[in-house]
Amino acid sequence: MTQFPDLYQRDREWHPPAYAQNYKTSVTRSPRKALLSLETTPSEAAGPTFGHNDIDPLDKDLLRNYAKTGDPIGERIILHGRVLDENTRPVPNTLVEIWQANAGGRYRHKKDTYLAAIDPNFGGCGRTLTDENGCYSFRTVKPGAYPWRNWVNSWRPAHIHVSVFGTSFAQRLITQLYFEGDPLIAKCPIVNTIPDQRAINQLVAALDLNATVPLDSLAYKFDIVLRGYRSTYFENRPEGN
Amino acid sequence: MAQKLDYLKETPSQTSGPYVHIGLAPGDAGFDIYRQELGRDIAGAQAKGDRISVRGKVLDGTGTPVKDVLIEAWQADAAGTYPGCGEVAPDFRGWGRVIPDFETGEWSFDTVKPGPVAGRSGIMMAPHITLWLVARGINVGLTTRLYFADEQATNLNDPVLNLIEQDSRRKTLIAQKNGDSYRFDIHLQGDNETVFFDV
Numbered sequence: 001m002t003q004f005p006d007l008y009q010r011d012r013e014w015h016p017p018a019y020a021q022n023y024k025t026s027v028t029r030s031p032r033k034a035l036l037s038l039e040t041t042p043s044e045a046a047g048p049t050f051g052h053n054d055i056d057p058l059d060k061d062l063l064r065n066y067a068k069t070g071d072p073i074g075e076r077i078i079l080h081g082r083v084l085d086e087n088t089r090p091v092p093n094t095l096v097e098i099w100q101a102n103a104g105g106r107y108r109h110k111k112d113t114y115l116a117a118i119d120p121n122f123g124g125c126g127r128t129l130t131d132e133n134g135c136y137s138f139r140t141v142k143p144g145a146y147p148w149r150n151w152v153n154s155w156r157p158a159h160i161h162v163s164v165f166g167t168s169f170a171q172r173l174i175t176q177l178y179f180e181g182d183p184l185i186a187k188c189p190i191v192n193t194i195p196d197q198r199a200i201n202q203l204v205a206a207l208d209l210n211a212t213v214p215l216d217s218l219a220y221k222f223d224i225v226l227r228g229y230r231s232t233y234f235e236n237r238p239e240g241n
Numbered sequence: 242m243a244q245k246l247d248y249l250k251e252t253p254s255q256t257s258g259p260y261v262h263i264g265l266a267p268g269d270a271g272f273d274i275y276r277q278e279l280g281r282d283i284a285g286a287q288a289k290g291d292r293i294s295v296r297g298k299v300l301d302g303t304g305t306p307v308k309d310v311l312i313e314a315w316q317a318d319a320a321g322t323y324p325g326c327g328e329v330a331p332d333f334r335g336w337g338r339v340i341p342d343f344e345t346g347e348w349s350f351d352t353v354k355p356g357p358v359a360g361r362s363g364i365m366m367a368p369h370i371t372l373w374l375v376a377r378g379i380n381v382g383l384t385t386r387l388y389f390a391d392e393q394a395t396n397l398n399d400p401v402l403n404l405i406e407q408d409s410r411r412k413t414l415i416a417q418k419n420g421d422s423y424r425f426d427i428h429l430q431g432d433n434e435t436v437f438f439d440v
């Protein structure tokens with residue numbers, strides 16, 4: 001049987017609490033009893049794996065993966081970065097999935113009725129596997145800000161939703177990335193569910209002029225950190241391990 | 242001043258929002274884009290084991306179904322092996338995505354019943370499926386486990402169920418057998434709040 005090292009404890013003060021009064025939907029959807037702490041067992045330590053049979057190379061190109069008559073409208077960007085763990089080890093071959101609104105702030109979803117137009121050439125989702133160094137990249141358009149029903153006048157900053165797997169199912173993470181310099185970040189009740197400003201800064205992708213494609217696309221860099229593994233310096237291991 | 246520890250901090254979580262299907266199950270958002278969507282089959286037709294189906298609802302603190310939830314299921318095969326931990330049954334993936342009916346909030350999935358799995362220090366855990374829930378209003382994905390009512394003897398010795406102090410709360414993790422299928426409603430709040438784990 002494969003032995004897995006234990007994961008580092010998730011820092012619940014770095015993450016948003018389940019109940020965040022100013023993000024109104026969380027009020028009835030937040031567990032109120034304490035979470036039950038569980039030491040890592042194989043159910044948490046193992047995790048699904050994905051390969052190049054699961055996805056296509058075009059899946060990471062949001063400019064082209066839904067294009068019908070031409071390119072989508074909007075500011076062309078490269079989104080790239082690395083997936084690392086808390087020990088700064090790259091996480092290779094892991095699935096990264098993203099979804100976002102179009103340049104006008106409208107989602108291609110049957111439940112989104114915002115009046116900004118649907119872009120016939122933009123689906124709004126992409127997926128890729130990190131390479132052997134944990135690197136990933138997407139090509140897309142910068143999403144627009146959009147209004148939502150929280151306060152009467154609430155607007156989401158431009159953001160891209162990001163889903164990552166890692167090696168262990170207990171590393172599973174969904175988050176959102178924001179764009180450097182956006183004044184709406186500080187006003188957003190969802191961003192502000194995160195209590196620590198340093199943690200919020202970790203969600204802000206940096207403008208990366210070194211990764212632009214000159215005369216073509218701007219670039220933003222967004223590194224993702226998953227939970228790390230404990231070293232087992234002194235553990236008594238059963239024979240044969 | 243001491244030396245600085247050079248660990249990175251885990252990227253903080255944010256809610257998946259109401260449109261999680263666009264990214265993770267675009268067919269359910271209303272459009273086709275990928276050659277294949279991931280997580281449609283936890284156990285393919287060839288996978289050995291007892292075929293079961295599980296259904297339920299996720300309910301908020303007012304008892305209203307959470308219709309925009311997305312659940313991921315993760316389980317061992319019928320012999321109790323996880324993918325990546327040894328050879329698993331052919332056609333068995335162990336992982337899937339589950340989306341409810343947008344009108345009723347009722348979800349269901351088909352799989353094979355997992356076998357018991359060796360836990361920490363080799364202590365056997367009763368058959369169970371790990372479920373991970375994300376939705377609008379859920380700030381960090383919620384982890385729980387589904388156990389089976391007809392595994393009474395193994396459930397009694399399960400080291401995780403036995404961590405739960407209050408007897409009444411243990412029940413929240415046990416799917417009830419209902420004809421050919423199991424019923425597992427998940428309560429985010431209230432008297433019957435499901436036990437969620439900090440794994």
Ligand SMILES: [Fe+3]
Nearest residue numbers: 156159161258
């Ligand atoms: Fe969004």
